[in-house]
Amino acid sequence: MVADAAPAPVEARVVRVRPARYLLPIYTWLVLAYTIVPIAVMIAYGFNKAPSGRLTFSWLGFTTEWYRHVFDIADLTNALVNSLELALASTAISLVLGVPLALALARHRFRGTTAVDSTIFVDIAAPSVVVGASLLSFFISLNVARGLGTILIAHVAFNIAFVVVVVRARAVGLDPAIEKAAADLGAAPFTAFRTVTLPLLMPGIVAAALLAFAMSIDDFIITQFVAGQTLTFPLWVYGAVKVGIPPQVFVMGTLIFAAGVVIAIANSVFQRRTEL
Amino acid sequence: MGLRQRLTPYLLGMPGGVYLAVFFVVPLFAVLSVSLQTGNPDTGFTLTWHWHEYVTAIQRYHTQFVRSFEYAAISTVLALVLAYPMAYWIAFHGGRHKSTYLLLVLLPFFVSFVIRTLAWEFILSDEGFVLGTLKDWHMLPQSTHVLSTRTAVLAGLTYSALPFMVLPLYVALERIDRRLVRAASDLYAPPASSFARVILPLSAPGIFAGFLLVFVTNVGDYVNAAILGGPGTTMIGNVIQTSYLQNFDYPMASALSSLLIAGTLVVIFLYARAFGASRIQEYA
Numbered sequence: 001m002v003a004d005a006a007p008a009p010v011e012a013r014v015v016r017v018r019p020a021r022y023l024l025p026i027y028t029w030l031v032l033a034y035t036i037v038p039i040a041v042m043i044a045y046g047f048n049k050a051p052s053g054r055l056t057f058s059w060l061g062f063t064t065e066w067y068r069h070v071f072d073i074a075d076l077t078n079a080l081v082n083s084l085e086l087a088l089a090s091t092a093i094s095l096v097l098g099v100p101l102a103l104a105l106a107r108h109r110f111r112g113t114t115a116v117d118s119t120i121f122v123d124i125a126a127p128s129v130v131v132g133a134s135l136l137s138f139f140i141s142l143n144v145a146r147g148l149g150t151i152l153i154a155h156v157a158f159n160i161a162f163v164v165v166v167v168r169a170r171a172v173g174l175d176p177a178i179e180k181a182a183a184d185l186g187a188a189p190f191t192a193f194r195t196v197t198l199p200l201l202m203p204g205i206v207a208a209a210l211l212a213f214a215m216s217i218d219d220f221i222i223t224q225f226v227a228g229q230t231l232t233f234p235l236w237v238y239g240a241v242k243v244g245i246p247p248q249v250f251v252m253g254t255l256i257f258a259a260g261v262v263i264a265i266a267n268s269v270f271q272r273r274t275e276l
Numbered sequence: 277m278g279l280r281q282r283l284t285p286y287l288l289g290m291p292g293g294v295y296l297a298v299f300f301v302v303p304l305f306a307v308l309s310v311s312l313q314t315g316n317p318d319t320g321f322t323l324t325w326h327w328h329e330y331v332t333a334i335q336r337y338h339t340q341f342v343r344s345f346e347y348a349a350i351s352t353v354l355a356l357v358l359a360y361p362m363a364y365w366i367a368f369h370g371g372r373h374k375s376t377y378l379l380l381v382l383l384p385f386f387v388s389f390v391i392r393t394l395a396w397e398f399i400l401s402d403e404g405f406v407l408g409t410l411k412d413w414h415m416l417p418q419s420t421h422v423l424s425t426r427t428a429v430l431a432g433l434t435y436s437a438l439p440f441m442v443l444p445l446y447v448a449l450e451r452i453d454r455r456l457v458r459a460a461s462d463l464y465a466p467p468a469s470s471f472a473r474v475i476l477p478l479s480a481p482g483i484f485a486g487f488l489l490v491f492v493t494n495v496g497d498y499v500n501a502a503i504l505g506g507p508g509t510t511m512i513g514n515v516i517q518t519s520y521l522q523n524f525d526y527p528m529a530s531a532l533s534s535l536l537i538a539g540t541l542v543v544i545f546l547y548a549r550a551f552g553a554s555r556i557q558e559y560a
Contacts, residue, residue: 264379
Protein backbone atom coordinates (compact mmCIF):
# COMPACT_ATOMS: atom_id res chain seq x y z
CA MET A 1 0.00 0.00 0.00
CA VAL A 2 2.98 2.26 0.40
CA ALA A 3 3.79 4.09 -2.81
CA ASP A 4 5.45 7.33 -3.73
CA ALA A 5 3.15 10.14 -4.77
CA ALA A 6 3.58 9.82 -8.53
CA PRO A 7 3.62 13.27 -10.15
CA ALA A 8 2.18 12.25 -13.51
CA PRO A 9 -1.54 13.08 -13.51
CA VAL A 10 -2.11 12.08 -17.12
CA GLU A 11 -0.92 8.55 -16.50
CA ALA A 12 -2.68 8.36 -13.16
CA ARG A 13 -5.29 5.92 -14.35
CA VAL A 14 -2.75 3.59 -15.88
CA VAL A 15 -0.62 3.61 -12.74
CA ARG A 16 -3.66 2.95 -10.59
CA VAL A 17 -4.75 -0.08 -12.57
CA ARG A 18 -1.43 -1.89 -12.29
CA PRO A 19 -1.30 -3.00 -8.65
CA ALA A 20 -4.95 -3.99 -8.92
CA ARG A 21 -4.18 -6.11 -11.95
CA TYR A 22 -1.17 -8.07 -10.74
CA LEU A 23 -0.02 -7.50 -7.20
CA LEU A 24 -3.35 -7.42 -5.38
CA PRO A 25 -4.87 -10.55 -6.94
CA ILE A 26 -1.67 -12.50 -6.29
CA TYR A 27 -1.62 -11.26 -2.72
CA THR A 28 -5.30 -12.12 -2.29
CA TRP A 29 -4.77 -15.65 -3.55
CA LEU A 30 -1.78 -16.14 -1.27
CA VAL A 31 -3.84 -15.11 1.74
CA LEU A 32 -6.68 -17.34 0.53
CA ALA A 33 -4.18 -20.20 0.33
CA TYR A 34 -3.24 -19.53 3.95
CA THR A 35 -6.96 -19.68 4.74
CA ILE A 36 -7.53 -22.93 2.92
CA VAL A 37 -4.39 -24.95 3.77
CA PRO A 38 -5.50 -26.11 7.26
CA ILE A 39 -8.88 -27.11 5.83
CA ALA A 40 -7.15 -29.12 3.11
CA VAL A 41 -5.00 -30.75 5.78
CA MET A 42 -8.11 -31.76 7.73
CA ILE A 43 -9.74 -33.28 4.64
CA ALA A 44 -6.54 -35.04 3.54
CA TYR A 45 -5.66 -36.57 6.91
CA GLY A 46 -9.18 -38.01 7.11
CA PHE A 47 -7.95 -40.33 4.35
CA ASN A 48 -4.58 -41.13 5.91
CA LYS A 49 -3.69 -44.73 6.79
CA ALA A 50 -3.08 -44.77 10.52
CA PRO A 51 -2.32 -48.28 11.74
CA SER A 52 -2.76 -47.54 15.43
CA GLY A 53 -6.11 -45.81 14.95
CA ARG A 54 -4.44 -42.53 15.90
CA LEU A 55 -3.41 -39.86 13.40
CA THR A 56 0.28 -39.50 12.67
CA PHE A 57 1.99 -36.41 11.30
CA SER A 58 3.43 -38.37 8.39
CA TRP A 59 1.43 -39.54 5.39
CA LEU A 60 1.16 -43.34 5.27
CA GLY A 61 -1.14 -43.84 2.30
CA PHE A 62 -4.73 -43.37 1.14
CA THR A 63 -7.69 -45.15 2.73
CA THR A 64 -11.45 -44.68 3.01
CA GLU A 65 -11.53 -46.89 6.10
CA TRP A 66 -12.32 -44.00 8.48
CA TYR A 67 -15.32 -42.96 6.45
CA ARG A 68 -16.70 -46.49 6.70
CA HIS A 69 -16.07 -46.57 10.46
CA VAL A 70 -16.88 -42.95 11.21
CA PHE A 71 -19.29 -43.70 14.06
CA ASP A 72 -17.27 -46.57 15.59
CA ILE A 73 -16.02 -44.62 18.59
CA ALA A 74 -19.08 -44.58 20.83
CA ASP A 75 -18.25 -41.65 23.10
CA LEU A 76 -17.06 -39.50 20.17
CA THR A 77 -20.37 -40.15 18.39
CA ASN A 78 -22.14 -39.40 21.64
CA ALA A 79 -20.32 -36.08 21.93
CA LEU A 80 -21.27 -35.19 18.34
CA VAL A 81 -24.93 -35.99 19.09
CA ASN A 82 -24.74 -33.76 22.19
CA SER A 83 -23.33 -30.96 20.05
CA LEU A 84 -26.06 -31.28 17.42
CA GLU A 85 -28.83 -31.36 20.04
CA LEU A 86 -27.39 -28.34 21.84
CA ALA A 87 -27.06 -26.43 18.57
CA LEU A 88 -30.68 -27.13 17.60
CA ALA A 89 -32.11 -26.36 21.03
CA SER A 90 -30.06 -23.21 21.63
CA THR A 91 -30.89 -21.90 18.14
CA ALA A 92 -34.62 -22.43 18.69
CA ILE A 93 -34.64 -20.82 22.15
CA SER A 94 -32.48 -17.87 21.14
CA LEU A 95 -34.79 -17.19 18.17
CA VAL A 96 -37.87 -17.26 20.41
CA LEU A 97 -36.24 -14.82 22.85
CA GLY A 98 -34.16 -12.80 20.43
CA VAL A 99 -36.50 -12.03 17.50
CA PRO A 100 -39.09 -10.15 19.64
CA LEU A 101 -36.28 -8.30 21.40
CA ALA A 102 -34.82 -7.32 18.02
CA LEU A 103 -38.25 -6.04 16.89
CA ALA A 104 -38.68 -4.04 20.10
CA LEU A 105 -35.27 -2.43 19.58
CA ALA A 106 -35.80 -1.77 15.87
CA ARG A 107 -39.34 -0.42 16.05
CA HIS A 108 -39.74 1.27 19.41
CA ARG A 109 -37.97 3.65 21.71
CA PHE A 110 -38.44 2.53 25.29
CA ARG A 111 -36.80 2.84 28.68
CA GLY A 112 -33.85 0.53 28.83
CA THR A 113 -32.96 0.64 25.12
CA THR A 114 -29.45 1.83 25.93
CA ALA A 115 -29.00 -0.78 28.67
CA VAL A 116 -30.07 -3.62 26.36
CA ASP A 117 -27.94 -2.19 23.56
CA SER A 118 -24.77 -2.06 25.63
CA THR A 119 -25.43 -5.51 27.13
CA ILE A 120 -25.63 -6.99 23.64
CA PHE A 121 -22.53 -5.08 22.60
CA VAL A 122 -20.54 -6.41 25.58
CA ASP A 123 -21.99 -9.92 25.09
CA ILE A 124 -20.53 -9.99 21.57
CA ALA A 125 -17.30 -8.19 22.42
CA ALA A 126 -16.40 -9.89 25.73
CA PRO A 127 -13.65 -12.56 25.56
CA SER A 128 -15.12 -16.06 25.75
CA VAL A 129 -12.94 -17.00 28.68
CA VAL A 130 -14.55 -14.20 30.71
CA VAL A 131 -18.09 -15.20 29.72
CA GLY A 132 -17.33 -18.84 30.55
CA ALA A 133 -15.63 -18.00 33.82
CA SER A 134 -18.47 -15.72 34.94
CA LEU A 135 -21.15 -18.31 34.15
CA LEU A 136 -19.17 -20.95 36.04
CA SER A 137 -18.84 -18.62 39.05
CA PHE A 138 -22.59 -17.99 38.84
CA PHE A 139 -23.43 -21.71 38.74
CA ILE A 140 -21.00 -22.47 41.55
CA SER A 141 -22.51 -19.71 43.72
CA LEU A 142 -25.96 -21.19 43.19
CA ASN A 143 -24.76 -24.79 43.57
CA VAL A 144 -26.09 -25.76 40.15
CA ALA A 145 -24.74 -29.09 38.85
CA ARG A 146 -22.94 -28.64 35.52
CA GLY A 147 -24.07 -30.62 32.48
CA LEU A 148 -26.14 -30.37 29.30
CA GLY A 149 -28.54 -27.91 30.96
CA THR A 150 -25.87 -25.42 31.93
CA ILE A 151 -24.25 -25.69 28.49
CA LEU A 152 -27.63 -24.94 26.90
CA ILE A 153 -28.12 -21.90 29.16
CA ALA A 154 -24.66 -20.62 28.18
CA HIS A 155 -25.18 -21.16 24.45
CA VAL A 156 -28.53 -19.33 24.50
CA ALA A 157 -26.87 -16.46 26.40
CA PHE A 158 -24.36 -15.76 23.63
CA ASN A 159 -26.65 -16.71 20.72
CA ILE A 160 -29.37 -14.19 21.70
CA ALA A 161 -26.93 -11.35 21.06
CA PHE A 162 -26.15 -12.57 17.53
CA VAL A 163 -29.83 -13.16 16.76
CA VAL A 164 -30.75 -9.64 17.93
CA VAL A 165 -28.00 -7.99 15.87
CA VAL A 166 -28.82 -9.86 12.64
CA VAL A 167 -32.61 -9.64 12.89
CA ARG A 168 -32.57 -6.00 13.96
CA ALA A 169 -30.43 -5.07 10.96
CA ARG A 170 -33.13 -6.58 8.75
CA ALA A 171 -36.03 -5.04 10.69
CA VAL A 172 -34.57 -1.53 10.59
CA GLY A 173 -34.48 -1.70 6.81
CA LEU A 174 -38.21 -2.49 6.57
CA ASP A 175 -40.60 0.32 5.76
CA PRO A 176 -43.17 0.60 8.61
CA ALA A 177 -45.61 1.99 6.03
CA ILE A 178 -46.05 -1.52 4.63
CA GLU A 179 -47.45 -2.81 7.90
CA LYS A 180 -49.56 0.32 8.21
CA ALA A 181 -50.99 -0.31 4.75
CA ALA A 182 -52.03 -3.78 5.89
CA ALA A 183 -53.74 -2.24 8.93
CA ASP A 184 -55.50 0.31 6.72
CA LEU A 185 -56.78 -2.54 4.60
CA GLY A 186 -58.40 -3.98 7.72
CA ALA A 187 -55.81 -6.48 8.94
CA ALA A 188 -55.70 -7.00 12.72
CA PRO A 189 -52.23 -6.19 14.19
CA PHE A 190 -51.28 -9.83 14.62
CA THR A 191 -52.52 -10.76 11.12
CA ALA A 192 -50.56 -7.86 9.66
CA PHE A 193 -47.47 -9.07 11.50
CA ARG A 194 -47.90 -12.70 10.49
CA THR A 195 -48.73 -12.13 6.83
CA VAL A 196 -46.66 -9.03 6.06
CA THR A 197 -43.83 -8.34 8.51
CA LEU A 198 -42.77 -11.90 9.30
CA PRO A 199 -42.23 -12.97 5.66
CA LEU A 200 -40.18 -9.82 5.07
CA LEU A 201 -38.09 -10.57 8.17
CA MET A 202 -37.55 -14.18 7.13
CA PRO A 203 -34.16 -13.80 5.41
CA GLY A 204 -32.84 -12.14 8.56
CA ILE A 205 -34.29 -14.84 10.78
CA VAL A 206 -32.84 -17.60 8.61
CA ALA A 207 -29.42 -15.94 8.62
CA ALA A 208 -29.61 -15.53 12.40
CA ALA A 209 -30.58 -19.17 12.85
CA LEU A 210 -27.66 -20.38 10.71
CA LEU A 211 -25.24 -18.14 12.58
CA ALA A 212 -26.56 -19.26 15.98
CA PHE A 213 -26.35 -22.94 14.98
CA ALA A 214 -22.77 -22.48 13.78
CA MET A 215 -21.69 -20.55 16.88
CA SER A 216 -23.17 -23.20 19.15
CA ILE A 217 -21.77 -26.28 17.42
CA ASP A 218 -18.30 -24.72 17.26
CA ASP A 219 -18.12 -23.18 20.72
CA PHE A 220 -15.29 -24.53 22.79
CA ILE A 221 -14.13 -22.08 25.46
CA ILE A 222 -17.44 -21.13 27.10
CA THR A 223 -18.65 -24.73 26.87
CA GLN A 224 -15.55 -26.10 28.55
CA PHE A 225 -16.18 -23.92 31.59
CA VAL A 226 -19.80 -24.91 32.15
CA ALA A 227 -19.77 -28.53 30.88
CA GLY A 228 -18.88 -30.44 34.04
CA GLN A 229 -18.30 -34.05 32.94
CA THR A 230 -20.43 -33.72 29.79
CA LEU A 231 -18.57 -33.77 26.46
CA THR A 232 -19.47 -31.98 23.24
CA PHE A 233 -17.68 -32.63 19.96
CA PRO A 234 -15.05 -29.86 20.36
CA LEU A 235 -14.47 -30.84 24.00
CA TRP A 236 -13.93 -34.48 23.07
CA VAL A 237 -11.46 -33.52 20.37
CA TYR A 238 -9.54 -31.23 22.71
CA GLY A 239 -9.38 -33.97 25.33
CA ALA A 240 -7.96 -36.38 22.74
CA VAL A 241 -5.05 -34.08 21.79
CA LYS A 242 -2.81 -35.48 24.54
CA VAL A 243 -3.53 -39.17 23.78
CA GLY A 244 -3.69 -38.89 19.99
CA ILE A 245 -6.44 -37.91 17.59
CA PRO A 246 -8.38 -40.73 15.90
CA PRO A 247 -8.89 -40.07 12.16
CA GLN A 248 -12.67 -40.14 12.69
CA VAL A 249 -12.36 -36.65 14.18
CA PHE A 250 -11.11 -35.25 10.87
CA VAL A 251 -13.77 -37.21 8.99
CA MET A 252 -16.52 -35.70 11.14
CA GLY A 253 -14.91 -32.29 10.77
CA THR A 254 -14.95 -32.75 7.00
CA LEU A 255 -18.60 -33.82 6.99
CA ILE A 256 -19.64 -30.82 9.14
CA PHE A 257 -17.59 -28.57 6.85
CA ALA A 258 -19.26 -29.98 3.71
CA ALA A 259 -22.73 -29.62 5.22
CA GLY A 260 -21.98 -26.02 6.27
CA VAL A 261 -20.73 -25.03 2.83
CA VAL A 262 -23.70 -26.64 1.06
CA ILE A 263 -26.18 -24.90 3.38
CA ALA A 264 -24.43 -21.53 2.99
CA ILE A 265 -24.46 -21.77 -0.80
CA ALA A 266 -28.07 -22.97 -0.87
CA ASN A 267 -29.09 -20.11 1.42
CA SER A 268 -27.40 -17.46 -0.70
CA VAL A 269 -28.88 -18.86 -3.92
CA PHE A 270 -32.31 -18.99 -2.29
CA GLN A 271 -32.02 -15.43 -0.95
CA ARG A 272 -30.93 -14.10 -4.31
CA ARG A 273 -33.88 -15.75 -5.97
CA THR A 274 -36.43 -14.35 -3.49
CA GLU A 275 -34.98 -10.87 -3.75
CA LEU A 276 -35.29 -10.75 -7.53
CA MET B 277 -55.16 0.73 22.41
CA GLY B 278 -52.90 3.54 23.60
CA LEU B 279 -51.77 1.62 26.67
CA ARG B 280 -51.41 -1.52 24.67
CA GLN B 281 -49.18 0.23 22.18
CA ARG B 282 -47.02 1.67 24.89
CA LEU B 283 -46.65 -1.76 26.49
CA THR B 284 -45.79 -3.53 23.24
CA PRO B 285 -42.00 -2.97 23.27
CA TYR B 286 -41.76 -4.11 26.90
CA LEU B 287 -43.76 -7.26 26.22
CA LEU B 288 -41.64 -8.01 23.16
CA GLY B 289 -38.33 -7.24 24.80
CA MET B 290 -39.01 -8.61 28.28
CA PRO B 291 -38.22 -12.35 27.87
CA GLY B 292 -34.97 -11.81 25.99
CA GLY B 293 -33.95 -8.89 28.18
CA VAL B 294 -34.57 -10.79 31.41
CA TYR B 295 -32.64 -13.79 30.08
CA LEU B 296 -29.63 -11.61 29.27
CA ALA B 297 -29.84 -9.92 32.67
CA VAL B 298 -29.95 -13.23 34.57
CA PHE B 299 -27.51 -15.29 32.53
CA PHE B 300 -25.09 -12.66 31.29
CA VAL B 301 -25.07 -9.53 33.45
CA VAL B 302 -25.54 -11.17 36.87
CA PRO B 303 -22.77 -13.76 36.24
CA LEU B 304 -20.35 -10.94 35.43
CA PHE B 305 -20.96 -9.70 38.98
CA ALA B 306 -20.80 -13.24 40.34
CA VAL B 307 -17.16 -13.33 39.22
CA LEU B 308 -16.43 -10.21 41.25
CA SER B 309 -18.10 -11.73 44.28
CA VAL B 310 -16.23 -15.05 44.06
CA SER B 311 -12.92 -13.23 43.68
CA LEU B 312 -13.48 -11.69 47.12
CA GLN B 313 -14.25 -15.02 48.79
CA THR B 314 -11.93 -17.30 50.73
CA GLY B 315 -12.11 -21.07 51.12
CA ASN B 316 -11.69 -24.30 49.22
CA PRO B 317 -14.04 -26.61 47.30
CA ASP B 318 -14.40 -29.04 50.24
CA THR B 319 -15.37 -26.63 53.00
CA GLY B 320 -17.11 -24.08 50.79
CA PHE B 321 -16.38 -20.42 50.14
CA THR B 322 -17.35 -17.39 52.18
CA LEU B 323 -17.33 -13.75 51.18
CA THR B 324 -14.48 -12.15 53.13
CA TRP B 325 -13.74 -9.07 51.02
CA HIS B 326 -10.09 -10.04 50.87
CA TRP B 327 -8.45 -8.04 48.13
CA HIS B 328 -5.17 -9.90 48.51
CA GLU B 329 -6.21 -12.35 45.75
CA TYR B 330 -5.76 -9.47 43.32
CA VAL B 331 -2.33 -8.57 44.64
CA THR B 332 -1.21 -12.20 44.43
CA ALA B 333 -2.76 -12.51 40.97
CA ILE B 334 -0.80 -9.56 39.64
CA GLN B 335 2.43 -10.58 41.38
CA ARG B 336 2.27 -14.15 40.16
CA TYR B 337 0.85 -13.76 36.68
CA HIS B 338 1.80 -10.33 35.34
CA THR B 339 4.07 -11.99 32.74
CA GLN B 340 1.13 -13.90 31.28
CA PHE B 341 -1.03 -10.78 31.32
CA VAL B 342 1.54 -8.74 29.43
CA ARG B 343 2.13 -11.64 27.04
CA SER B 344 -1.59 -11.98 26.28
CA PHE B 345 -1.95 -8.31 25.41
CA GLU B 346 1.25 -8.48 23.36
CA TYR B 347 0.14 -11.57 21.40
CA ALA B 348 -3.32 -10.09 20.87
CA ALA B 349 -1.82 -6.84 19.58
CA ILE B 350 0.67 -8.54 17.25
CA SER B 351 -1.87 -10.96 15.82
CA THR B 352 -4.37 -8.12 15.30
CA VAL B 353 -1.83 -6.09 13.35
CA LEU B 354 -0.76 -9.13 11.30
CA ALA B 355 -4.40 -9.92 10.52
CA LEU B 356 -4.97 -6.32 9.46
CA VAL B 357 -1.94 -6.36 7.16
CA LEU B 358 -3.07 -9.65 5.62
CA ALA B 359 -6.74 -8.71 5.38
CA TYR B 360 -6.75 -5.11 4.18
CA PRO B 361 -5.30 -5.50 0.66
CA MET B 362 -7.46 -8.59 0.16
CA ALA B 363 -10.67 -6.89 1.36
CA TYR B 364 -9.79 -3.89 -0.82
CA TRP B 365 -9.27 -5.99 -3.89
CA ILE B 366 -12.45 -8.01 -3.38
CA ALA B 367 -14.56 -4.88 -2.73
CA PHE B 368 -13.15 -2.83 -5.61
CA HIS B 369 -12.11 -5.41 -8.18
CA GLY B 370 -13.98 -8.57 -7.22
CA GLY B 371 -16.56 -7.98 -9.95
CA ARG B 372 -19.11 -10.74 -10.34
CA HIS B 373 -17.15 -13.11 -8.15
CA LYS B 374 -17.29 -11.02 -4.98
CA SER B 375 -19.51 -13.46 -3.13
CA THR B 376 -17.34 -16.40 -4.19
CA TYR B 377 -14.24 -14.74 -2.76
CA LEU B 378 -16.10 -13.93 0.43
CA LEU B 379 -17.22 -17.53 0.76
CA LEU B 380 -13.57 -18.62 0.42
CA VAL B 381 -12.56 -16.16 3.14
CA LEU B 382 -15.30 -17.50 5.40
CA LEU B 383 -14.52 -21.20 4.83
CA PRO B 384 -12.70 -21.54 8.19
CA PHE B 385 -15.99 -20.73 9.92
CA PHE B 386 -17.30 -24.09 8.76
CA VAL B 387 -14.50 -26.00 10.45
CA SER B 388 -14.52 -26.47 14.17
CA PHE B 389 -12.10 -24.08 15.90
CA VAL B 390 -10.32 -26.90 17.76
CA ILE B 391 -9.86 -28.89 14.54
CA ARG B 392 -8.44 -25.86 12.71
CA THR B 393 -5.89 -25.43 15.48
CA LEU B 394 -5.08 -29.16 15.32
CA ALA B 395 -4.56 -28.86 11.57
CA TRP B 396 -1.99 -26.15 12.28
CA GLU B 397 -0.28 -28.50 14.69
CA PHE B 398 -0.02 -31.02 11.84
CA ILE B 399 1.28 -28.39 9.43
CA LEU B 400 3.90 -26.98 11.79
CA SER B 401 5.07 -30.21 13.41
CA ASP B 402 8.74 -31.17 13.16
CA GLU B 403 8.01 -34.13 10.86
CA GLY B 404 5.03 -32.46 9.14
CA PHE B 405 5.03 -31.80 5.43
CA VAL B 406 6.35 -28.23 5.64
CA LEU B 407 9.29 -28.61 8.02
CA GLY B 408 9.84 -32.28 7.12
CA THR B 409 10.14 -31.50 3.41
CA LEU B 410 12.36 -28.48 3.93
CA LYS B 411 14.62 -30.55 6.18
CA ASP B 412 14.78 -33.39 3.66
CA TRP B 413 15.91 -30.89 1.04
CA HIS B 414 18.49 -29.58 3.53
CA MET B 415 16.96 -26.12 3.36
CA LEU B 416 16.52 -26.12 7.11
CA PRO B 417 18.73 -27.57 9.84
CA GLN B 418 17.36 -30.75 11.43
CA SER B 419 17.00 -29.03 14.78
CA THR B 420 14.44 -26.43 13.59
CA HIS B 421 11.28 -26.28 15.68
CA VAL B 422 8.22 -24.14 15.15
CA LEU B 423 5.77 -25.83 17.49
CA SER B 424 5.92 -24.67 21.11
CA THR B 425 7.32 -21.31 20.03
CA ARG B 426 5.61 -17.96 19.96
CA THR B 427 5.74 -18.03 16.15
CA ALA B 428 3.40 -21.02 16.16
CA VAL B 429 0.99 -19.42 18.62
CA LEU B 430 0.97 -16.15 16.67
CA ALA B 431 0.37 -18.01 13.39
CA GLY B 432 -2.61 -19.77 14.95
CA LEU B 433 -4.03 -16.60 16.52
CA THR B 434 -3.63 -14.66 13.28
CA TYR B 435 -5.25 -17.45 11.32
CA SER B 436 -8.36 -17.64 13.48
CA ALA B 437 -8.60 -13.84 13.42
CA LEU B 438 -8.51 -13.46 9.65
CA PRO B 439 -12.20 -13.87 8.73
CA PHE B 440 -13.20 -11.59 11.61
CA MET B 441 -10.91 -8.94 10.18
CA VAL B 442 -11.79 -9.34 6.50
CA LEU B 443 -15.56 -9.11 6.97
CA PRO B 444 -15.84 -5.67 8.63
CA LEU B 445 -13.13 -4.29 6.32
CA TYR B 446 -14.99 -5.58 3.30
CA VAL B 447 -18.30 -4.12 4.49
CA ALA B 448 -16.69 -0.71 5.08
CA LEU B 449 -14.83 -0.66 1.74
CA GLU B 450 -17.85 -1.90 -0.18
CA ARG B 451 -19.94 1.00 1.19
CA ILE B 452 -17.58 3.68 -0.10
CA ASP B 453 -19.23 5.75 -2.78
CA ARG B 454 -17.16 5.12 -5.94
CA ARG B 455 -17.89 8.65 -7.13
CA LEU B 456 -15.71 9.98 -4.31
CA VAL B 457 -12.76 7.95 -5.54
CA ARG B 458 -13.53 9.07 -9.07
CA ALA B 459 -13.70 12.69 -7.94
CA ALA B 460 -10.30 12.40 -6.28
CA SER B 461 -8.69 11.20 -9.49
CA ASP B 462 -10.57 13.77 -11.58
CA LEU B 463 -9.03 16.39 -9.31
CA TYR B 464 -5.60 14.95 -10.20
CA ALA B 465 -4.98 13.12 -6.95
CA PRO B 466 -2.35 10.48 -7.64
CA PRO B 467 -3.59 6.97 -6.75
CA ALA B 468 -1.51 6.82 -3.58
CA SER B 469 -2.96 10.00 -2.18
CA SER B 470 -6.51 9.21 -3.25
CA PHE B 471 -6.05 5.98 -1.30
CA ALA B 472 -4.52 7.70 1.72
CA ARG B 473 -6.95 10.62 1.84
CA VAL B 474 -10.22 9.15 0.60
CA ILE B 475 -10.37 5.35 0.84
CA LEU B 476 -8.38 4.78 4.01
CA PRO B 477 -10.27 7.33 6.16
CA LEU B 478 -13.63 6.10 4.87
CA SER B 479 -12.72 2.51 5.76
CA ALA B 480 -11.64 3.46 9.30
CA PRO B 481 -14.86 2.20 10.96
CA GLY B 482 -14.19 -1.23 9.45
CA ILE B 483 -10.60 -1.20 10.67
CA PHE B 484 -11.68 -0.41 14.21
CA ALA B 485 -14.51 -2.94 14.23
CA GLY B 486 -12.09 -5.61 13.03
CA PHE B 487 -9.51 -4.51 15.56
CA LEU B 488 -11.96 -4.78 18.43
CA LEU B 489 -13.37 -8.18 17.40
CA VAL B 490 -9.94 -9.72 16.88
CA PHE B 491 -8.11 -8.15 19.80
CA VAL B 492 -10.75 -9.03 22.36
CA THR B 493 -11.14 -12.59 21.06
CA ASN B 494 -7.41 -13.23 21.04
CA VAL B 495 -6.52 -11.63 24.36
CA GLY B 496 -8.59 -14.27 26.19
CA ASP B 497 -7.78 -17.23 23.96
CA TYR B 498 -6.07 -20.29 25.39
CA VAL B 499 -6.65 -22.96 22.74
CA ASN B 500 -3.88 -21.78 20.41
CA ALA B 501 -1.39 -21.53 23.26
CA ALA B 502 -2.45 -24.93 24.63
CA ILE B 503 -2.18 -26.82 21.33
CA LEU B 504 0.51 -24.91 19.41
CA GLY B 505 2.49 -23.36 22.24
CA GLY B 506 4.84 -24.51 24.96
CA PRO B 507 5.70 -23.58 28.52
CA GLY B 508 7.05 -20.20 27.38
CA THR B 509 3.89 -19.11 25.60
CA THR B 510 1.28 -19.51 28.35
CA MET B 511 -1.40 -16.85 28.08
CA ILE B 512 -3.69 -15.50 30.78
CA GLY B 513 -6.57 -17.59 29.38
CA ASN B 514 -4.55 -20.74 30.09
CA VAL B 515 -3.97 -19.62 33.67
CA ILE B 516 -7.66 -18.86 34.23
CA GLN B 517 -8.67 -22.17 32.69
CA THR B 518 -6.24 -24.18 34.83
CA SER B 519 -7.13 -22.37 38.06
CA TYR B 520 -10.84 -22.95 37.47
CA LEU B 521 -10.98 -26.42 36.00
CA GLN B 522 -7.89 -28.18 37.36
CA ASN B 523 -6.84 -26.44 40.59
CA PHE B 524 -10.38 -25.43 41.67
CA ASP B 525 -8.85 -22.22 42.99
CA TYR B 526 -12.02 -20.26 42.32
CA PRO B 527 -11.07 -17.02 44.11
CA MET B 528 -7.77 -16.75 42.20
CA ALA B 529 -9.41 -17.67 38.88
CA SER B 530 -12.17 -15.13 39.48
CA ALA B 531 -9.69 -12.41 40.40
CA LEU B 532 -7.80 -13.08 37.16
CA SER B 533 -11.06 -13.03 35.16
CA SER B 534 -12.07 -9.76 36.78
CA LEU B 535 -8.74 -8.23 35.85
CA LEU B 536 -9.17 -9.47 32.28
CA ILE B 537 -12.73 -8.07 32.16
CA ALA B 538 -11.42 -4.75 33.45
CA GLY B 539 -8.67 -4.65 30.83
CA THR B 540 -11.09 -5.57 28.07
CA LEU B 541 -13.70 -3.05 29.23
CA VAL B 542 -11.09 -0.32 29.09
CA VAL B 543 -10.40 -1.24 25.46
CA ILE B 544 -14.13 -1.43 24.65
CA PHE B 545 -14.81 1.84 26.48
CA LEU B 546 -12.09 3.67 24.57
CA TYR B 547 -13.52 2.20 21.40
CA ALA B 548 -17.10 3.21 22.21
CA ARG B 549 -16.00 6.73 23.17
CA ALA B 550 -14.29 7.12 19.85
CA PHE B 551 -16.77 5.46 17.49
CA GLY B 552 -20.11 4.86 19.21
CA ALA B 553 -21.42 1.56 20.50
CA SER B 554 -23.82 0.81 17.68
CA ARG B 555 -21.00 0.85 15.15
CA ILE B 556 -19.55 -2.51 16.11
CA GLN B 557 -22.96 -4.13 15.79
CA GLU B 558 -23.26 -2.92 12.22
CA TYR B 559 -20.12 -4.78 11.33
CA ALA B 560 -20.24 -7.73 13.67
